[in-house]
Amino acid sequence: MSKRAPLEDSDDRFARFHRIVIEHPKLGGVRTRIRWLMRQTEIKISRTEERRVAARGRPIKADELWLLPLIGPSGAMKSTSIAKVTDEIFADPKYPENTVPVLVVSMRDVKNTRDFVSQILDAYDDAGADEILGKSKLNARKVASKLYNIARKKKTTVLVVDEAHEMLRHDGGKVGKQMASLLKTMVNEGVFSILLVGTEDLQPLFKSSEALNRSLPDHDCDLATPFDIKSKTDCEYFFPFFQALEDRLVKDGVVSKPLGWVSNIEDCARIYDMSGGILGTPCRVLFLALERAFRDGRDHLIWDDIEKAFKAFNLLRPENERTFDPFNRGPNKESVAVVTRMLQATSQ
C-alpha cells in the first residue's frame, strides 16, 4: 500500500481537538468538594483574622483548616477537572481580579520542601521565591507564618497540590514526610485548606503520617474510583461520554466521519477493556490514533489506528497500570456480557 502524504491541516485539527472539553461525568463531585472546602475555610479564616486583630499582632493559635486527599488513577482526568473547576472560580465575579481564591501548584519535579515553597511563591509571583531556594534550612512554622500573610493578601482559601504523589518519589520517601509536616503545619496555622490530588501512591503518606491521617468525607466525591460498568449509574455516565466525544470530533471538524467506537456492544466492550474504567485512557489513545491517522493522510479514524495507538500506549505504561488488550483475541467475554446486560437493562 502506497503511503499517502500527511494531512496539511493536521495542526489545525489538533488545535480543534484540544479545545474540546467535555465535562467529566463526576466533575460535579469535585466542584462540590472544592466549593465546600472554600466556604468552610473562609468562615474559619475570618474568625481567625478577628482574633488576630484583637490580639494586636501577638501570635495566636489559629483555627485548624482541612487537608483532604483527592486520589485517583492516572488519567482519571483529575487535573483537567481541577483546572475546569478553578477556571469557574476565577471567572466568578465574587472574587476580585487581583485575588487568588484557589492556588494550584504541581508537585512534579519538586524534590524538597524548599522547591515546594518556591513553587507556591512563584505561583503568587512573589519576589521571595528565588531567595527561598538558597536557604539551607526551612522551618515549617515560619514558612506557614509568612505564607499566611501572602494568602490573606491574595484571599487564598484552598491550595490544590496536583501530582501530590510525586513527593514520595524522592529520597526514599523522606522528603514526603517533611512535606507532610509542612502541609500539616500550613493547615494548623490556618494558612489555607489543602487538597492533595494524586494517584494511589499517595495513600502510604496518609497511612504512615499521623499528621495527615484525617478522615476523608466520602459523601461528595468518588472521582477517585474507576468506572464500573456493572453499576448502572456508571454505565449511564461512561459510554455516553465517549459518544459525546466522538460527536464533538466530527462536529468540530477534527475528523470527517465518525468511527463509531461505542456504536455496538462489542466496540463498547473493547473501549471499556481498553480503559479499565478510566476515562483518560481512551482519550489519550484517541489522541495518539488521531496523530497516526493524520500522518497517514487520512481525515478520519479507523480501528487499526486505535489498536496500534493503544498497543503503543499500553506498552509504555507501568506494568501494574496496563489494561486488558481487546485487540489480541477480541474483547473480554465478561465485558461483552456485562455490557450486553447493562444496555438491555438501560433500554428497558
Place this chain on the structure above:
Amino acid sequence: MKSFVATVGPPYPDESLMGYLNRALSVTFVDNLPAALRIADAAKPNVRALATTLQSETEIDRLSHLVGCKPSDIATRTYRTSSDSSARRMLVIDFFGTKIRRRYRDALLRRVSPRALQAAPYHRAMWELRIFSCDLDTRERLLDTCPVCERPLGWIQAFGPTVCDKCVDGDGFPTVDLRDFEQPMVEFPDEEAVEFAMGLVHPDPARKETARRSLPEQFREFSNSALFEAVIAMAFGISGDRDGRPRVSVKDLVAITPETLGAAARAIIGGQAGFDALCERFRQATGTRAGHHGRIKELGYLAGLSNSQSPLHPQIRAVFRDMIESNVGAAVAAELGAAAEELTFLSRDRLASELRMRPGRLHSLLDQKPGVPLRPLPISRLASQFGIRPERLRRLSRSGSVPVVRAEETGKVPVRMAVSHVAPIVRHLPDALRPHQVSIKVGLPIYAVHDLAEHGLIKRLEDPVASMLGTDGAYSKSSVETLIAKLKEAACKRASGERITLAATRIRTGTTPWGAIVKAVLDNPSAIALDPKLKTFRLRNLQVIDPASFTRAVRRHLTTEEAVDKEWIGPAEAAELLKITYALFWRLVRARPDLIKPRRDGSRPYLVTDIQAISETYIFVSEVAFRRELHPRLAVAWLQAMGVKPEFSVRAKQDLVYRRQRVEPLLQRWNLKDEAAKTKPLQAPQEAGGRNVTAQKLVPQP
C-alpha cells in the same frame, strides 16, 4: 522585577525608613534586610546606614516596588548628607526637611518606646535621634537593649519593630515582645520648651508649625535647622562640665536629658528671661573652669557658642552675644544692688581724674568708645590696664574691701570689680609699704611700726591697700621717709651717751614704747645723737645723751594704756613672763590661739593674769634648760629619760611644751641634790622607749 505579595501598606507619616523596611520585610519571606536589598539590586556595604546611603532614584524605585509602596514614601525617608556652610564643613543630613548634624542620629541602634509601640507598632523616626532620650508622646524612656538577652536591638533581621531581633526560638520566631517591657516615664520640667525643641525636627509639618509659633520675634528669621543646632549645642553644654570649646562629642550627646533640653529650648523661646536662666546654670559651674578667664570662665560653653569658633549660624551668634552682654550687665547690677548704678555709669572724666590720667589715654586703655558707660571688669583685664599684678587684685577681691561681682557664693573667680572702686586704691600702691618694709627702713622691731602709726608719726593707709599687699597694714612710704628725714636731722651729731634700746628699758612699760620714744626724740632733738658715719639709719642706733631726762620725756608721751595699765602686757613682756623668746611667743600665739587670747586691741593686748596662768600650767624647754643647766636639746632628752612626755609642740617635734605640774617636782628634787630622785624615772622604763638608755647616760652619776 517581582515584588513581595505580602505588604504592610504605605508608611506612617513619622515612620523611619529603617523602621518601615523592617516592618515591611517582617511579613515577607525575606526577613533579612541585606537579602531584600540584594533582590532590589540596591545592596549596600553597610545596610545600617541605608537611610543616608540610599541616594539613587533607580534603587529607590526598585526597593519601593519590592516592598509595595510609592518611591516617594522611601525617598522622603532617606537623609541626604551634605556639608554645611560653616568653616568646619560639618556633615549634615536632611531629616524630614530640617538639616541636622549627622552625629545626632544613631544609625546602629534600634531604639523603641514600648508604650508607643502598644499604641501603633511602627518605629518613629524621632527615635533615631540619639539626642532625645524619650518618646515625645508617651514620655517613656527609649529602650535600645533587649531586656532579656541584654543585647542591642538591631536592624539586620527584620522581625518587626515590636520584637527583639536576637531572641528567637527554635523555629526562628522572635520570643521577646518589647511591648511587654514598659520603661520608666520621664518628667518634662518645661513641657512647652521640650515640645518646641522636638517640634523643630519632627517629621510632622503641623508640629513644626506649632514649634515655630513659640518663637520670639528675634528668632523668627532663623531656620529650624539653625535653631535646633543652637538648642542642642546649649543643652550639650549644660549636660556636662565643659569648657568654652564649642565642640559636640558623640559620646556625650546621650547625656542630654529632657530637663537640659528644656532649659536650652527655653533660652530660645523664653526671650531674655529664658536665656538669663540658662546663663545662671552655666554661671554656677564657674569655679570648675580652670585655665580660663573672662566670659568663658563665667559662662563656659555658652559663651563659647557666641564667639567666632562657634558652629552656630552667624546671626544666631550675634543674637547670643547681645543676650550674653545683657545678661552679664544684669548679673552685675543684681550683685551690686544700689551701687551698680554708680559703678556702671561712672563718668570717664571722674575716673580719669581718679587715675590722674588724660581722658584720651583712659579710653585707649579701656578700649571702649567714649560715651559708653564703664562696666566692672574682670581681674585679668583690670590688672593689665592698671599695670599691676593680678594677685594683688585677687587679694583685694577676697578682702571684701570693695564690692565684687562673683559667679557664685563660693568666692571663685571670675571676679569683676568696678574700675571706680579699684582705681583709688591702685593709686596708693606706689606709695604703700608693708609693715616689715617700714620696720627695716626705720630700724625698729616690726611691732613698733603699729605703735608709730598710733602716735601719728607715720601714715597708715586704708585697709584695701593693705589687702592688696597681703599684709595686716600698709603705711605711706612718704610719711615714713619724712619721719626718717626728721630723725636724721634731729640726731645728726656725735655725742656720747647710752643706746636708746638700753635707755628704753628704764621706762618699764613692758614692750618698748617706740611711738612715745620717737615723739620724745622729735620734741627734744638735743637729747639724742647719731653717728654720722653710719650709712644706714636705724632708730635703735640712736644714742641718748641723758637717759634719765629722756625717760621722763618719754613718759610724758606714753598713752594712758601704756602708762597705767599694769594688768596689760605686750607680746615681748608676755614672752618674758613665759621665759621664752619673742619669736617663740608669736609661734605659740599662731599655733594655739585658744591658749593665748588677746583681750583687746593695741600694743598691750594680753592680761598678765592670763599669761601667768599659762606659765603656771606649762613649762617650756628654755626654762627647763636654764634651771637644769643643760643645753635645751639635752634638757628634752633628760625629761624623756625621766618619763615626762611633752603636752604639745608648737611646731612639729619642736618647741616642746610640758606640763609644769610634772616637771617642777623633778627640778625641785634636782635642786635638793636628791640623788635617788635623780635616777628614778617617774614612769616605767618601757614607756620611755629605746632612747631611755641613752638618756640615762645624761644623768650625772654620784
